[in-house]
Amino acid sequence: MGKFEVNLKINDLPVTIEEGTTILDAAQKLNFRIPTLCHHPDLCVAGNCRVCVVEQTGAKTLPAACATPVAEGMEIFTNSAKVRQARKHVVELLLSEHKSECTSCYKNGKCELQELAIEYRISEDTFLKLVEEKGYTIDDLSPAIIKDDSKCIRCQRCVRTCTQIQSISALAVINKGDEQKIATFLDKPMHSVVCTNCGQCVSHCPTGALVEKNYIDQVWDVINDPNLHVVVQTAPAVRIGLGEELELSPGDRVTGKMVAALRRLGFNSVLDTDFSADLTIMEEGTELLTRLKKALVDKDESVKLPMTTSCSPGWIKFIEHKYPEYLDNVSTCKSPQQMFGALAKTFYAEKKGLKAEKVVSVSIMPCTAKKYEADRPEMRDSGYKDVDYVLTTRELAAMVRQAGMDFSALENENYDSIMGKSTGAAVIFGSTGGVMEAALRTAYEIVTGREVPFENLNIMPVRGLKGVKEAKVKIENVKPEWGFLEGVELSCAIAHGLANAKILMDKVKAGEADYHFIEIMACPGGCLGGGGQPMPVSDKIRQKRMDAIYQEDESLEFRKSHENAEVQAIYKEFLGEPLGHKSHELLHTTYKKRKKY
Amino acid sequence: MTDVKELIQGKIKTFGNNRTALMPILQAIVEDKNHLDEEDMIEVADALDISTADVYGTATFYTFLDTIPRGKYVIRVCKTISCHMAGKDEIFDTLKDVLKIKEGETTPDKKFTLLIANCMGWCHKGPVMLVNDDIYTELTKEKVIDIINEYQEK
Amino acid sequence: MDAKKLNKVDLIFDQEGCNALEVLDKALECTPDDIINDMIDSGLKGRGGAGFPTGLKWKFTRAEDDPVKYVICNADEGEPGTFKDREILDKVPAKVFTGMAIAAHAIGAKKGFIYVRAEYRFMRKTLQKQVDEFNQILKDKGHDFHIELRWGSGAYVCGEESALFESMEGKRGEPRNKPPYPTKNGYLNKPTVINNVETLVYATMIFRMGPSEFNKLGTADSCGSKVFSVSGDTNNPGIYELEMGLHVNDFVDEFGDGDTKAVQIGGAAGFCVPRKNFNNLVIGFEGIPTGGSMMLFNSTRSMYNVLHDYLEFFTEESCGNCTPCRVGCQQLLKGIEAVKSGGKSPSYLDDLKSLAKTMRTSSKCGLGQSVANPFISIIDNFKEEIIY
């Protein structure tokens, strides 16, 4: 289709731009920033907040820049007296319907509404306060997310996120007029509806209306308790995200600084989820090979293929609700967080001569669903709650700030041992396609004795931000014990964001796919775009984080999970072998069917 | 009362298995039982493959798609200006007296629900009210009492 | 101004002079371009409120290159004080259907819908029967066009065309961003002609009488006649078809009760004209436009109550989607209450007027944009009644 160009003027400056572009983007091209609230680069246009209005010569109304395409000969003013008055009114109106308590608000300093209020020097009392009559409620029953309607500005970013990115629509707009608001089905608490706790709504909410449930004070308490031994694990994607929340730039790798900061916060031992990610590959890779053998050689019909990954708790809750008939296809491996937790209170405690009940395990995750996961009753195989507290990347940053650390000035430090060692294969768990790549690096080598046939171990077809990716790897010249895989073309698929997961699962359901192995991450981009990661987020930022992850991978000495010395050691000393008895007890789990609607 | 599943399937046959069938389906259920309950909305969501929150959000947009239980006869009294001037207050007070309920309430025998509504398109003949689908115009106190009596006997 | 004297006309409800089916036969023989040219020549503007030239609307839709197009008859009639569309559908449905069939022929649509507000469900059986009969006639004539009924469920804003499409698509009736317009992206994103019930009947009549005859009625800006819904303090409430472009004064002379202090023209979304302006304002697109609602108030009425009623209406009926309208309506309503009770000083009315102006410029759709009409016209003319 031919693209036409359109000429217009913005603030008297001419600009030529592709037809169909919005006024907002055209202004951006000239470096005029127009304020927005309901607009989000990840989402479809809403045009409901009206804070982006601009003046158009000859038009009676002020068009919304985010929702209006450019037209030939348009004359736009982004900062006229009329525009400023209208914007001010809009922000004043939003504040009048909103419970302003910035000093105690979790979003203070990170709130787009607050920023605009400051920018436009809004006085709070221009209009009457409508808050009292609204009967606003706070839903804090979920272990992961708090929904506070009194902070909501009805921008519907959450609704669009849950629908477009996640295909769930757990949140919807209800009622109309002055009673319009955002709610779940029958306005039930979020923990009781079809919600995956993915937190994408949280990371797209401009205000304090949707936030993660934070456990910062609880974690300070355990740190300060001298009778407790507090171990902390850090997920792969935190090391490429944390910097953003602490005044560095997207894509800055801060692994060493993060370790230093955690140590200074007072954690007794700073360990790595990447260790258990490597462990996951050993378990999951073996599980895949075992399934393949049972299916291909033993013709065992009870073995389900394709096998899907299980590290994303948002994905797990999604499949439990939406495709329960495929639960047997999900790898029984716990997520790395939960493997780590189970080992922290068994293997680790034993090795360190600690009583399990004195060990507190904290994890730093890019994710809100991990908070829910840690709370699942299945996750107590150590005899205790395997992971006591889950903090998001954002919460960790808050603690670093509270501790008064100059994060960017910290010197790099290394993880403690044991359970602190990892490989590049574990790091890439943080990106969509990463688990697949890590699994292939190991499985291929187990089966053939050779490295995966990709340059520098980089399996490019599984990388990138494309929603659904497919790859095929031909297995040739296998070791004798894997003879049944000779010539098999391993068929893989990868999806990130649950809307893409739905596309993939529907394909599987329709029998249109011959995959052996599927990787699914609930969040767009994988964990690097998780619901607990810094805000704002966009594909541009996700790409930078992704680049950082693969740089981190390439910077490491070992890049295959089976090369992790600590992983080798734990099998020798404690677990025996992958899928062995002990593994089953501690590292694997079960799932349950949940209601579909 | 018809089985909701059947009702939904009937409408899907006419309107197709997609979202354009949603309004006719919701309308049919409300016509049948005067409100949508949780199970109904789940059935609808299931049949059209949309989320329950979406069904709920859509239903609550529309005044006539009640999501709370209503009586057999839903009375809607117009409160907008022409009817206001023509004396809707007296009509409404009469109804409250006769039915012994307040706005938004349903009689204990689940027969009547009393609601206030916006302009119904009979402004030249106010005050007016709807009882389910039927319109009553140029109301007086006496007329209202008669009408209620009639429905009491139905 | 070439204002007209009050002149009662009988085009819409005239049964004798117009056999809808004859008109249909005649129209179906014409080429689409001829039909559209006639519509343009007639000067007919939409009778639903916005007043867009009907011929142009059809022309734009015809120009869209899409095999699937729709004709929709907007019978959501929710504007307070309007009740003529119900009467038209009740009395002369065949003329409405014919108008739709003509439009369909002109733009190349095979399917039409009539979206009727829930409050008119008592008409359901009859109307359905009439539609069925008409469809059968079309079928017998070998004309590939079919009309279906759709029902609203109680939401004023669904009369706004894009909200109406959303509603028909099974969604919340929230207006869409414009552009794109319905002529390009209407129902199911297909090119769609949406017209008011009355507009469609005039289309039929223009076919019957010829565009120039129609054009003779009314003024340059407001061609033809229009059906008015008259209510409030009048001895003759009801439905009247009048030549367009008459003076408010003449209207009040005919319908007032002798003590008229103000007329609200165009419903809650329209303008309040005080007695002092009766003489110099014309009812029509060059003066005060109206979808037909004419409410008269005599001196016993409190204009505070009138405005309060309107604002309550908008507060409830706003779809809630955009900030200026959702919150603005609440602020205007609470605002006049606060001024009345003394909680806010009278000068607060100026802040509210300024807010109303922002609502006019910055709201997403016509609902929020028009709240300023009654608000400013009532405040400006009846300030004392609002304050004391």
Ligand SMILES: Cc1cc2nc3c(=O)[nH]c(=O)nc-3n(C[C@H](O)[C@H](O)[C@H](O)COP(=O)(O)O)c2cc1C
């Ligand atoms: C809030 C709102 C309500 C409306 N309600 C109606 C209505 O009930 N009937 C109607 O014909 N047009 C209504 N309109 C106007 C329609 O959007 C549209 O302009 C009209 O149906 C076009 O038909 P016409 O050109 O024949 O007038 C409404 C507009 C707004 C903004």
Ligand code: SF4
């Ligand atoms: S949501 Fe924003 S504006 Fe509102 S209280 Fe919190 S920080 Fe302040």
Ligand code: SF4
């Ligand atoms: S947490 Fe995820 S699934 Fe739940 S409401 Fe938010 S976006 Fe939707």
Ligand code: SF4
């Ligand atoms: S909860 Fe947040 S994202 Fe959702 S509408 Fe409210 S302010 Fe917007």
Ligand code: SF4
């Ligand atoms: S102006 Fe009012 S009715 Fe229109 S979109 Fe905005 S909130 Fe909805």
Ligand code: FES
């Ligand atoms: S950012 Fe444009 S309307 Fe909200």
Ligand code: FES
């Ligand atoms: S005002 Fe009551 S029907 Fe119109």
